[in-house]
Amino acid sequence: MYAYDDYDHALVNARVAEFRDQVNRRLSGELTEEEFRPLRLMNGVYLQLHAYMLRVAVPYGTLSADQLRKLAHIARKYDKGYGHFTTRQNIQFNWPKLVDVPDILDELADVEMHAIQTSGNCIRNVTTDQFAGAAADEVADPRPYAELIRQWSTFHPEFTFLPRKFKIAITGAGADRAAVKWHDIGLVLKKNDAGEIGFAVIVGGGMGRTPVIGKTIRDFLPEADLLSYLEAILRVYNEQGRRDNKYKARIKILVDALGAEEYARLTEEEWQAIRHHPVDVPAEEVARIHAFFKAPPLPVLSDDVPTVDAFAEKNFLFAAWLKNNVSAHKVPGHVNITISLKPHGGIPGDASHSQMDLVAALADRYSQGEVRVSHEQNLILPHVAKKDLPAIWADLDEAGLGTANAGLLTDVIACPGLDYCALANARSIPLAQSISARFDDIKRLMDIGPLKIKISGCINSCGHHHAGHIGILGVDRKGEESYQLLLGGSGAEDASKAAILGPGFDEAGIVDAVEKVVAVYLGEREDGEEFLSTYRRLGPDIFKEAVYGTH
Amino acid sequence: MAKKISGPQMVIANRLDDGRVVFLTSSGDWSARAADAAVADDDVSVDALRSVASASEAANRVLSVEVIEADVHNGVPHPAHMKFAMQAKGPSVRADLGYQVSPDWER
Numbered sequence: 001m002y003a004y005d006d007y008d009h010a011l012v013n014a015r016v017a018e019f020r021d022q023v024n025r026r027l028s029g030e031l032t033e034e035e036f037r038p039l040r041l042m043n044g045v046y047l048q049l050h051a052y053m054l055r056v057a058v059p060y061g062t063l064s065a066d067q068l069r070k071l072a073h074i075a076r077k078y079d080k081g082y083g084h085f086t087t088r089q090n091i092q093f094n095w096p097k098l099v100d101v102p103d104i105l106d107e108l109a110d111v112e113m114h115a116i117q118t119s120g121n122c123i124r125n126v127t128t129d130q131f132a133g134a135a136a137d138e139v140a141d142p143r144p145y146a147e148l149i150r151q152w153s154t155f156h157p158e159f160t161f162l163p164r165k166f167k168i169a170i171t172g173a174g175a176d177r178a179a180v181k182w183h184d185i186g187l188v189l190k191k192n193d194a195g196e197i198g199f200a201v202i203v204g205g206g207m208g209r210t211p212v213i214g215k216t217i218r219d220f221l222p223e224a225d226l227l228s229y230l231e232a233i234l235r236v237y238n239e240q241g242r243r244d245n246k247y248k249a250r251i252k253i254l255v256d257a258l259g260a261e262e263y264a265r266l267t268e269e270e271w272q273a274i275r276h277h278p279v280d281v282p283a284e285e286v287a288r289i290h291a292f293f294k295a296p297p298l299p300v301l302s303d304d305v306p307t308v309d310a311f312a313e314k315n316f317l318f319a320a321w322l323k324n325n326v327s328a329h330k331v332p333g334h335v336n337i338t339i340s341l342k343p344h345g346g347i348p349g350d351a352s353h354s355q356m357d358l359v360a361a362l363a364d365r366y367s368q369g370e371v372r373v374s375h376e377q378n379l380i381l382p383h384v385a386k387k388d389l390p391a392i393w394a395d396l397d398e399a400g401l402g403t404a405n406a407g408l409l410t411d412v413i414a415c416p417g418l419d420y421c422a423l424a425n426a427r428s429i430p431l432a433q434s435i436s437a438r439f440d441d442i443k444r445l446m447d448i449g450p451l452k453i454k455i456s457g458c459i460n461s462c463g464h465h466h467a468g469h470i471g472i473l474g475v476d477r478k479g480e481e482s483y484q485l486l487l488g489g490s491g492a493e494d495a496s497k498a499a500i501l502g503p504g505f506d507e508a509g510i511v512d513a514v515e516k517v518v519a520v521y522l523g524e525r526e527d528g529e530e531f532l533s534t535y536r537r538l539g540p541d542i543f544k545e546a547v548y549g550t551h
Numbered sequence: 552m553a554k555k556i557s558g559p560q561m562v563i564a565n566r567l568d569d570g571r572v573v574f575l576t577s578s579g580d581w582s583a584r585a586a587d588a589a590v591a592d593d594d595v596s597v598d599a600l601r602s603v604a605s606a607s608e609a610a611n612r613v614l615s616v617e618v619i620e621a622d623v624h625n626g627v628p629h630p631a632h633m634k635f636a637m638q639a640k641g642p643s644v645r646a647d648l649g650y651q652v653s654p655d656w657e658r
Contacts, residue, residue: 027568029611047615049638052570080648095648097569347644418634419642429644479632 001064001370002147002292004112011155012109015116019043020102027099042122044115045101048422054093054101055118056108060128060146060170061089061373065363068371070111072356078104083356085341085349087413087464088167089127089373090118094420116154121162123153123234127169129177130374131336133293134382136328140189140197142172144290145226148281151289152227159234163241164249166234167206170199179375179491181205181214182467184251185233190220197223203233203263204255205495207461212252213495217264224286225271228279232271236263296368296383301333303386311390318393320442321404326389329382335389337367337381338374338406339396344440346400348414348432349377358399366392376413376452378406408445409453409518410436413464417457417474418481424457426474426481427507431455434511448518451531454489467491469532470514471498483510487517487543488535501540502548513547520546560597561588561621561628562604563635564613572638573613579603581613585639590621590628 044055133141172189180186186202205214312319372380417428454468465471471486482504489498562575573581574588620631
């Protein structure tokens with residue numbers, strides 16, 4: 001993992017001291033809310049429905065055990081005993097008092113964490129594959145590049161007041177687990193014919209009220225040119241992006257207006273003008289950053305572990321967890337574990353302080369002190385020896401963290417929705433709970449197979465409904481919560497936009513509709529065909545007929 | 552100028568220091584209970600509530616002040632719109648938290 005140097009420490013500590021002063025001035029009345037609001041947002045402090053909310057950055061979804069323990073401590077001491085992991089691999093605390101926030105930030109700084117640039121029209125936390133550096137299907141570890149981008153973009157004076165917020169995602173694997181095509185910039189690590197590392201560069205993706213899948217503007221960008229090329233993309237956007245209408249201010253609107261080819265040309269022109277300026281960092285600094293992400297020295301072990309097989313034979317729930325929540329590691333005899341934060345009937349993404357402490361302890365013991373946060377709101381233990389799986393599962397299961405549903409229908413993404421969020425029009429969490437309670441049967445879920453349900457409580461799409469195999473969007477219909485059903489989206493390498501199936505439903509109706517959609521799939525699927533493929537093969541009509549009975 | 556009102560109104564805000572939801576009472580103070588809220592039925596009394604709330608906001612006691620529609624049953628007011636009703640009750644998915652448990656929570 002990356003470790004702060006003196007410069008990082010000084011920068012974060014200075015920011016905490018500055019914000020402490022700003023909070024004091026706000027509380028004393030020296031600053032009005034109008035003056036203070038942009039300052040608190042730059043430090044991740046929102047005002048939500050019930051309280052302030054603090055969004056803490058988890059850089060590219062990577063946490064140390066000590067950092068996770070600190071988050072548990074903050075949940076216990078300053079909040080109501082829990083935190084909420086988000087679709088941007090961050091964590092949000094729902095109940096901090098403004099007066100406590102400087103102390104919270106001080107405590108975070110002790111473990112090299114902060115809330116800088118988790119809000120505002122700047123470059124936000126870079127997201128990536130939750131299995132980065134550990135996945136069997138990886139070309140290269142995206143985290144060193146994400147860290148480079150973090151350092152380049154932190155307090156970047158030119159990009160502090162962009163037309164709108166800006167999100168970058170990187171994947172280093174063939175399977176896109178970071179939804180890169182749905183980001184303002186998506187980067188896909190690849191090798192060229194000479195075996196050199198570089199990136200495919202995708203721009204102009206985004207969700208919100210205008211969902212757009214990003215377009216590739218460069219097939220292969222050498223890794224050494226990454227920062228100068230990103231700077232060129234951002235410069236074009238910063239200069240030409242709309243500032244007259246916040247709903248048309250994201251880069252996706254500009255790329256659409258200009259066309260991807262023209263955007264690529266303008267970027268190239270800008271890049272040629274700046275690329276020889278000292279934007280890209282020297283090779284020795286790149287090497288220094290890469291060294292922090294060196295793969296842990298894992299022994300090569302056998303993938304056949306009879307004790308694990310024997311335990312699985314006796315215990316169906318463990319066997320199911322082994323199949324669904326455990327994935328291949330690049331080192332034989334090792335695996336990556338997805339810890340589901342989606343207990344059936346529970347709140348997606350929430351973890352109690354004691355659960356966070358447990359995961360930190362397991363990380364220390366079994367996963368090289370590392371934990372990851374996925375954009376699907378789960379936690380990951382990477383680098384685990386396969387032989388340790390039964391013991392880990394038993395501890396997780398006892399703490400309510402052993403649900404064997406990763407990647408299945410009840411592994412629902414849901415935004416906080418109207419239960420917490422000041423922007424929401426409808427609740428999201430209760431729908432996720434109703435759906436997971438309705439499908440509370442692991443055998444049935446495994447029969448249904450991979451199926452991603454994503455729920456947003458408003459058009460801002462924090463719950464990624466546009467990218468759901470089944471997407472649900474909550475709207476306010478004359479003061480009542482109403483839910484639209486969308487089908488056919490994907491956030492993976494085969495990214496697609498979900499389409500609205502028909503009129504909306506109330507809460508009970510939408511759960512019934514999901515069940516009808518699943519029934520059509522089960523009746524129509526071909527051998528081994530997953531939900532999304534069946535939908536793409538059949539189109540929406542048969543699903544529409546089942547849900548609305550139009551004939 | 553304040554817009555013309557329709558039906559009973561109440562004032563909701565968040566406390567500055569901790570962000571908790573509060574309602575303006577007839578004594579000009581703020582209460583965590585929606586039931587304690589002052590209700591205004593006409594333009595003049597709504598303007599009066601608004602001006603008390605604005606003064607409190609200017610004095611940095613609260614922020615995010617809004618005049619909202621109230622449902623009044625048996626003389627007890629409650630926010631009419633679901634968003635503000637959610638603020639009065641706390642998150643529906645955590646009945647162990649928020650004002651359902653204790654309106655004076657942590658004060």
